[in-house]
Amino acid sequence: MATSSFTVGIVGATGAVGQELLRLLLEREFPCARVRLFASARSAGKRIERGGQVFTVEEARPGVFAGVDLAFFAAGGSVTRALAPDAVAAGCVVIDKSSALRMEPDVPLVIPEINPEGLRQHKGIIANPNCSTAVMLMGLWPLHQAFGLKRAIVATYQSVSGTGAEAVRELDAQVQAYAAGRSIESKVYPHQIAFNCLPHIDSFGPDGYTGEETKMAQETRKIMGLPALKLSATTVRVPVVRAHSVAVSAEFERPVDLDVARRAIAAFEGAELVDDPANNGYPTPLAFAEKVKCGVGRLRRDTAFDNGLSFWVSGDNLWRGAALNALMNAELMVRQGGL
Amino acid sequence: MATSSFTVGIVGATGAVGQELLRLLLEREFPCARVRLFASARSAGKRIERGGQVFTVEEARPGVFAGVDLAFFAAGGSVTRALAPDAVAAGCVVIDKSSALRMEPDVPLVIPEINPEGLRQHKGIIANPNCSTAVMLMGLWPLHQAFGLKRAIVATYQSVSGTGAEAVRELDAQVQAYAAGRSIESKVYPHQIAFNCLPHIDSFGPDGYTGEETKMAQETRKIMGLPALKLSATTVRVPVVRAHSVAVSAEFERPVDLDVARRAIAAFEGAELVDDPANNGYPTPLAFAEKVKCGVGRLRRDTAFDNGLSFWVSGDNLWRGAALNALMNAELMVRQGGL
Numbered sequence: 001m002a003t004s005s006f007t008v009g010i011v012g013a014t015g016a017v018g019q020e021l022l023r024l025l026l027e028r029e030f031p032c033a034r035v036r037l038f039a040s041a042r043s044a045g046k047r048i049e050r051g052g053q054v055f056t057v058e059e060a061r062p063g064v065f066a067g068v069d070l071a072f073f074a075a076g077g078s079v080t081r082a083l084a085p086d087a088v089a090a091g092c093v094v095i096d097k098s099s100a101l102r103m104e105p106d107v108p109l110v111i112p113e114i115n116p117e118g119l120r121q122h123k124g125i126i127a128n129p130n131c132s133t134a135v136m137l138m139g140l141w142p143l144h145q146a147f148g149l150k151r152a153i154v155a156t157y158q159s160v161s162g163t164g165a166e167a168v169r170e171l172d173a174q175v176q177a178y179a180a181g182r183s184i185e186s187k188v189y190p191h192q193i194a195f196n197c198l199p200h201i202d203s204f205g206p207d208g209y210t211g212e213e214t215k216m217a218q219e220t221r222k223i224m225g226l227p228a229l230k231l232s233a234t235t236v237r238v239p240v241v242r243a244h245s246v247a248v249s250a251e252f253e254r255p256v257d258l259d260v261a262r263r264a265i266a267a268f269e270g271a272e273l274v275d276d277p278a279n280n281g282y283p284t285p286l287a288f289a290e291k292v293k294c295g296v297g298r299l300r301r302d303t304a305f306d307n308g309l310s311f312w313v314s315g316d317n318l319w320r321g322a323a324l325n326a327l328m329n330a331e332l333m334v335r336q337g338g339l
Numbered sequence: 340m341a342t343s344s345f346t347v348g349i350v351g352a353t354g355a356v357g358q359e360l361l362r363l364l365l366e367r368e369f370p371c372a373r374v375r376l377f378a379s380a381r382s383a384g385k386r387i388e389r390g391g392q393v394f395t396v397e398e399a400r401p402g403v404f405a406g407v408d409l410a411f412f413a414a415g416g417s418v419t420r421a422l423a424p425d426a427v428a429a430g431c432v433v434i435d436k437s438s439a440l441r442m443e444p445d446v447p448l449v450i451p452e453i454n455p456e457g458l459r460q461h462k463g464i465i466a467n468p469n470c471s472t473a474v475m476l477m478g479l480w481p482l483h484q485a486f487g488l489k490r491a492i493v494a495t496y497q498s499v500s501g502t503g504a505e506a507v508r509e510l511d512a513q514v515q516a517y518a519a520g521r522s523i524e525s526k527v528y529p530h531q532i533a534f535n536c537l538p539h540i541d542s543f544g545p546d547g548y549t550g551e552e553t554k555m556a557q558e559t560r561k562i563m564g565l566p567a568l569k570l571s572a573t574t575v576r577v578p579v580v581r582a583h584s585v586a587v588s589a590e591f592e593r594p595v596d597l598d599v600a601r602r603a604i605a606a607f608e609g610a611e612l613v614d615d616p617a618n619n620g621y622p623t624p625l626a627f628a629e630k631v632k633c634g635v636g637r638l639r640r641d642t643a644f645d646n647g648l649s650f651w652v653s654g655d656n657l658w659r660g661a662a663l664n665a666l667m668n669a670e671l672m673v674r675q676g677g678l
Contacts, residue, residue: 153492204617
């Protein structure tokens with residue numbers, strides 16, 4: 001496209017990620033000539049005000065993408081499957097947040113700081129990683145570049161906003177009920193999430209892993225270009241509103257050095273090194289909500305591996321894990337002239 | 340001792356673990372002729388009612404242990420160091436909850452279902468493990484017996500009651516402040532704990548590991564009798580009131596079999612197998628607070644190791660991780676005639 005200012009669509013504009021996308025599009029001054037918001041028929045006609053502008057939500061359906069240069073899809077896998085081919089056929093570039101197409105061989109799965117080359121190889125659709133994967137890789141990728149990743153064992157501490165706005169409301173309602181001495185009800189999650197931890201994110205597969213755990217392994221292999229990487233994950237929902245954290249133990253091919261590791265993380269543009277334990281300095285989800293970078297800290301030699309490092313990373317699941325990653329992919333495409 | 344009913348002391352009787360000890364002593368009908376409660380001078384004279392009896396707190400100081408057959412120490416390492424030798428000199432058996440003496444070569448560190456032989460080898464003092472270690476081992480030990488443990492990587496989700504009653508009050512106060520729209524204050528923890536996760540339990544060592552993480556490795560080696568075991572831990576405080584959880588990835592010497600693993604856990608008296616993911620069946624801290632057994636579930640082949648298993652365990656840190664383990668050690672000593 002020869003234009004320098006685009007017609008941009010957001011599909012799933014009324015959801016948690018869609019709302020963050022609209023906010024970031026305006027705050028980061030993406031070159032939009034026009035922004036169109038799409039959602040289900042139920043939300044069509046709804047008016048949303050952001051940054052002094054009023055947007056009217058349109059129904060997401062075949063045919064609406066004519067004239068749309070770039071569409072962010074943030075409405076779940078079924079909407080992507082139903083509408084992304086139509087958007088591509090209309091000449092629109094699709095940047096998809098859902099998991100529907102991430103593992104398709106001809107769909108690049110891109111974190112712009114890690115594998116930007118995918119942005120030049122797309123066939124109309126670019127996928128974005130799962131939120132936990134994206135946050136974890138802000139620590140794992142620079143260490144891989146320094147020492148060569150061989151194996152990783154990870155456990156997550158994931159916020160309820162990863163489930164969606166209804167889960168944020170459920171945690172709030174449960175905490176309000178607790179404070180008022182009322183009984184606590186659970187609808188979004190199968191068990192109470194306030195004051196609890198649920199080792200259950202996405203549905204369970206026949207191998208006993210959840211979809212979230214399988215995604216973390218598969219997507220990491222694809223993004224890092226390490227198809228044989230050994231990775232096991234335990235993904236856990238915790239009563240945090242926003243930002244995911246991941247405890248990572250990683251084994252490397254080459255001998256590790258803590259100073260080199262710290263420099264590699266500090267130099268990586270996706271990470272902020274927060275590693276001053278003597279002064280209680282380490283990342284927390286509260287501190288990294290609504291932050292562009294992910295916090296990496298608690299860096300130490302892993303005592304279970306010969307060439308091992310352990311670390312802790314916290315990052316905003318709605319930003320780095322979703323809306324921001326998608327937008328940064330678009331921003332890079334603009335800079336590369338690919339849009 | 341020839342008596343069948345004992346004079347039992349609780350040192351640190353006004354703390355969170357001390358209170359659970361008193362409750363469990365009465366509920367489990369430990370053969371007490373008399374229970375004496377000891378605490379700091381500040382609490383001396385305080386009256387505590389439990390099970391229809393009124394106990395008056397005495398000051399814990401040298402000389403008070405004359406006539407005490409068995410004393411549970413639950414007042415922290417400095418009190419154990421100051422007073423346990425005095426108690427032993429007075430002929431008292433000390434069952435210590437603190438970390439002060441756990442790694443002393445002549446102090447057995449005992450989980451009664453795992454290494455009860457330690458109860459016959461003591462020199463007056465028996466140590467109890469760290470709460471996270473005890474909970475983790477309810478899953479790890481039966482699997483070790485089945486397959487031979489080689490390596491473990493663990494991440495914890497620890498409740499605030501592990502810090503003490505003041506931390507339970509802090510989480511409550513922060514949640515109440517949130518519900519009322521007031522600003523949130525942190526005194527017990529260096530950062531807000533409500534809606535947050537802190538990868539920081541105990542103080543940091545020069546190797547970057549916290550005391551809690553180092554304890555999990557060292558104590559596991561001692562209790563399991565595996566001095567060369569490779570174990571790395573990341574210990575994390577989460578906004579849960581009671582019961583700790585641990586995500587475990589373990590590598591074994593011998594090929595693993597999931598059916599054998601499930602049977603081993605189900606047959607182990609410290610564990611309850613809760614592993615029915617299709618029906619949202621897995622342990623949670625809320626479900627295993629105030630439970631004698633620890634819940635083990637999410638059992639699956641670990642995808643990072645050839646002979647690996649992953650699992651999730653939740654258990655009551657104040658019971659299995661402290662008061663109950665101590666009391667069960669005493670109960671077994673009584674049955675063995677060692678008291």
